Amino acid sequence: MLIEVCAYSVDDCLAAQRAGANRIELCSARAEGGLTPSIGLIQQAKAAITLPIFVMIRPRGGDFVYSTTELAVMEADIDAARRAGADGVVLGMLRPDGRVDRDATRYLMQVASPLPVTFHRAFDLTADAHEALATLIGLGVQTVLTSGQQARAIDALPLLEALVKQAAGRITIMAGSGVNGQNATQLAQTGVSALHLSGSVATEGPMEFRRANVPMASNVPSEYERIQSSESVIHAVVDRFLP
DSSP, rough: EEEEEEEEHHHHHHHHHHHHHHHHEEEEOOEEEGOOOOHHHHHOOOOOOSSEEEEEOOOOSSSOOHHHHHHHHHHHHHHHHHHOOEEEEEOBBBTTTBOOOOOHHHHHHHHHSSEEEEGGGGGGGSSHHHHHHHHHHHHSEEEEEEEEESSSSGGGHHHHHHHHHHHHHHSSSEEEOOOTTTTHHHHHHTTSSSSEEEEEEEEEOOOOOOOTTTOOSSSSSSSTTTEEEEEHHHHHHHGGOOO
C-alpha cells in the first residue's frame, strides 16, 4: 500500500517521513484545498527528506475550468517544479460540462514528461466517474486521487471498488479524504493500492500578544492557530500495512 501525505510545509514532510509514509504531495494554501507551492518550499523539502515529492499544479482556488492564461501559468509552474527537483506533478482540469478536459490534460502531461502525473480530486466533480476514469486511462495518467465522489472516501466504498475493477491495473486508484487509522483497513479492502491523507491536527501558535477582531483571512486557521501534519496520525495509517 502506497501511503501519500499531503504536506504544506517542510515540517509536514519531515513528520510524514518519520511516520513511514511513502510519498509526499506538496501544496500551499490548505484552506483552498491545495495550490501550487513556492519554489523555495519545493527546494527545501527536497533537501530535507528522501521521499518522492509530487508537486501540486493548481494556480487558484475554485473550479477546475482553466483559461488559456491559467494553463500557461500551470505550464510554467511544471517547468519550475521540475527544475526544483519535483519527482511528479499533481493536476486536474475539467470542462464546463463536468468531463475531463482531455486536450488540456494531454498537453500538460507532455509538458511534465517524463515525470509521472496524478489527476487530483477534480475527478470527484466529474459528471460520470467511469467515463472520466476511461479518459484518464486513455491519456496514460499514472494515478487518480479520489474520494469516490463523496465528501469522505469511507462513504464511497462501492464506487471505489468499481473503479478499481475498471482500472484493472492500468491506473493507480488512490483513495483520499478523511483517511485515518480507523478506516484505512476498510478502504484497503476495496482494492485501492494507495491512500492519501494529511494527518492534520490543529495546535496553538507561538504568538503571546494577540489582537482580537483583526483577521487576515476569511477562513481558518486564525492567525493564532497552526494546522500541521501529525506524525502519530500518519503512523496510525501506515501501521495498518506494516509487516
